[in-house]
Amino acid sequence: MGELERSIMDILWAQNSPVTAREVGRLIEGRDLAPTTVMTVLDRLTRKGFLIRTRDGRAWRYQSAGTRDTYVAELMLEALGMTGDRDAALTRFAQAVSGSEAEILRKALTELEEE
Amino acid sequence: MIAAAALAALAIVCAVGAWRLNSARWTTRAPHTAVVLWQALGVTWGLATTGALLAYAFEPYGKGALLGLRDFLVAAYTGGHGTMPLDLPHVLALIAGMTMFTVLVAVLVGATFQTLRARRRHRMLLALIARDEPGVPGVRVVDHPGAAAYCVPGLRSQVVVSAGTLALLSPDELTAVLAHEAAHARERHDLVLLPFAALCRAMPFSGVVRGAQSSVELLIEMAADDRARRFCSPRRLATALLRFGTAGSVPTPSGALGANSGVMARVERLITPQSALPRRFRISVVGFAVMLSASAPLLWLLPS
Numbered sequence: 001m002g003e004l005e006r007s008i009m010d011i012l013w014a015q016n017s018p019v020t021a022r023e024v025g026r027l028i029e030g031r032d033l034a035p036t037t038v039m040t041v042l043d044r045l046t047r048k049g050f051l052i053r054t055r056d057g058r059a060w061r062y063q064s065a066g067t068r069d070t071y072v073a074e075l076m077l078e079a080l081g082m083t084g085d086r087d088a089a090l091t092r093f094a095q096a097v098s099g100s101e102a103e104i105l106r107k108a109l110t111e112l113e114e115e
Numbered sequence: 116m117i118a119a120a121a122l123a124a125l126a127i128v129c130a131v132g133a134w135r136l137n138s139a140r141w142t143t144r145a146p147h148t149a150v151v152l153w154q155a156l157g158v159t160w161g162l163a164t165t166g167a168l169l170a171y172a173f174e175p176y177g178k179g180a181l182l183g184l185r186d187f188l189v190a191a192y193t194g195g196h197g198t199m200p201l202d203l204p205h206v207l208a209l210i211a212g213m214t215m216f217t218v219l220v221a222v223l224v225g226a227t228f229q230t231l232r233a234r235r236r237h238r239m240l241l242a243l244i245a246r247d248e249p250g251v252p253g254v255r256v257v258d259h260p261g262a263a264a265y266c267v268p269g270l271r272s273q274v275v276v277s278a279g280t281l282a283l284l285s286p287d288e289l290t291a292v293l294a295h296e297a298a299h300a301r302e303r304h305d306l307v308l309l310p311f312a313a314l315c316r317a318m319p320f321s322g323v324v325r326g327a328q329s330s331v332e333l334l335i336e337m338a339a340d341d342r343a344r345r346f347c348s349p350r351r352l353a354t355a356l357l358r359f360g361t362a363g364s365v366p367t368p369s370g371a372l373g374a375n376s377g378v379m380a381r382v383e384r385l386i387t388p389q390s391a392l393p394r395r396f397r398i399s400v401v402g403f404a405v406m407l408s409a410s411a412p413l414l415w416l417l418p419s
Contacts, residue, residue: 009243076277079265080263087312088230091305093264093292101376102360109357109358
């Protein structure tokens, strides 16, 4: 199911305008999916907040709530520990430092590489 | 009165101990042992402080903190039969003790839920965005030029790196980083960090708590470094650390990072290995930690 959610998000990220479930089903390549399966996944993604849907006559039209890049940015902000609060949600390898400390590290790296 | 006084003394011992441990030098030579001591100090401090207040409050009952609390709750539930009323100082101690106990528990529970929610969201995003890379099996890759390598802990923890990391590091360095992250995942370091991070958010004004949190954070990293160096070259781990520290491809928000992130301290102990702490010393530290952790619950039971 995760794989299908992913393909559907990829399709919707590539679309410029809202699309119906039927159109999504047509755009999924190489798979013969029951329309209800597509509907279920679209519904779930909407509930999770990744999609926004609007009524269009008797059908729903779906579009992504945010671009792919906004989600990548959200992931990276958390990954780099830049969301502000110190939490224990992720364990990180190391964080980038700034100013004089970065200078010290750069020197140490040069020395280590020369040896 | 003895129980209350002993618990208060224990709380002070913990506070002083935390303050001393913050500046102790031996900790980097035995990070695992130091973390155990930090945990013991934290738990004992919480139990001793609340226990001292409750033991004092229930002193008229003469049954100690725990049984006094039970009797008080039963009496409150049944309408106050069979207990004598408390005078003002005891009532104030009762309110303070109960408030503190509730706040500590609520903070822990709240932080746990928040962490789990953040992780679920993170996993969901990863499922939609991250890809697999044939070169690094079992690792999720996020296409972003920044340097990031981390672990999403859990029953099925995931190790994630950014495309920027793959470009930044040599294959040996990448192996070292992945070994470090695997150590975090395996030893569930997130569970160690959680209470300290929670306490830090509940008491941001306390220098000792903030100090404890950053100490534990650094010690956990050193513990993971120690485990990783069994499977990779410590030198490559050190150069990977330095490359990460200086990557700076993402602008750092001002004030988000302290003057000392501890990267250099980690590099130094990887390059010039220190002699391990004598076994005797480590055993006595762990023994002290166990005694400390046992003392507070026992004093909760001590009738006053």
